[in-house]
Amino acid sequence: MIMIVKLILAHILGDFLLQPNSWVKAKEEKKGFAWQLYAHVSIHGLLSLLFLYDINSWRLIVSITFSHLVIDYIKLKFQTEDSKIIWFISDQILHLTAIFLLVAYWQNSEKELFAFLLSDSFIILATAALFLTKPVSIILGVLTKPWSEAIVNEKEKSLRYAGKYIGFIERLLVFVFICTNHFEAVGFLLASKSVFRFGDLKESKERKLTEYILIGTLLSFGIAILVGLLTQYLLKI
Known part of the structure; x- marks a missing residue:
């Protein structure tokens, strides 16, 4: 090593x-x-x-x-x-x-x-980590499509692909925190994101944008937590 x-x-x-x-x-x-x-x-x-x-x-x-x-x-x-x-x-x-x-x-x-690399543990971890990247982004895109179309003009103000990569990182971090039994870190991450987002939401004064971001964030974190818990369960059996 x-x-x-x-x-x-x-x-x-x-x-x-x-x-x-x-x-x-x-x-x-x-x-x-x-x-x-x-x-x-x-x-x-x-x-x-x-x-x-x-x-x-x-x-x-x-x-x-x-x-x-x-x-x-x-x-x-x-x-x-x-x-x-x-x-x-x-x-x-x-x-x-x-x-x-x-x-x-x-x-x-x-x-x-x-x-x-062929062990059950590695395959379970790799599958979960890969699922939390682009596949979940596609799933979230489909689930939030009715609301994203309503705020298309607001979304154009953001950096290109920034939201996608932020989602990748936050879900993988939540996954790591869950698998290492640091559940308090998930709350810290969610609180940190809320603090950074608060200023944007306050300035926009756009209720649709606020609701859209909340839905997307909760779905993203929720899926990451469920995948983390399922992974923990599969690694123990």
């Missing part, structure tokens, strides 16, 4: 702290022809070697360095100005996944890793 932590630390340093913005812009403009891409990947390799400090792990280090190059190249080749956020998230997930899989492979522990 400490090996994975060290490699993640190397990844954080290489991807965020030791990569100038000028390198990022150069990579986006020149893509695979940018020398900054290969310098960036080389730094990752050196950091991995430094933190592991074990020449016997050279095959693991080379594998992770090469995977970083491939993932970054794919991102640069296919991302557009509108898809940068999606590609950034996907890029980071792929890098971390590569670290886990390659460490498991070179440490001959891939059986344990895949056993965990």
Whole structure:
């Protein structure tokens, strides 16, 4: 486990702290022809070697360095100005996944890793977490459609996709709080959201908007709580 932590630390340093913005812009403009891409990947390799400090792990280090190059190249080749956020998230997930899989492979522990990924507990948690993202957003959209159409002009004043991502985050937080038996944190989260929303609702003086937000919030929190409780139950049986 400490090996994975060290490699993640190397990844954080290489991807965020030791990569100038000028390198990022150069990579986006020149893509695979940018020398900054290969310098960036080389730094990752050196950091991995430094933190592991074990020449016997050279095959693991080379594998992770090469995977970083491939993932970054794919991102640069296919991302557009509108898809940068999606590609950034996907890029980071792929890098971390590569670290886990390659460490498991070179440490001959891939059986344990895949056993965990195929375990009942992981499948239950992953299914619940994924359900609370876009599927629940679609469900809420259908349930609140009669009211959302009535306040379409008000909704256009908000940031693009902001409500969707806020919903994702709040439901996942509620899910984590329920699964870890911190029910008081759910109340704190709901109260915090109410405080931030109070000013907007007060200024709008729009009863329809207030009612719409309350319905959406209560449905979102309610579904997240029910999914969290159901997950707890399934994990115990």
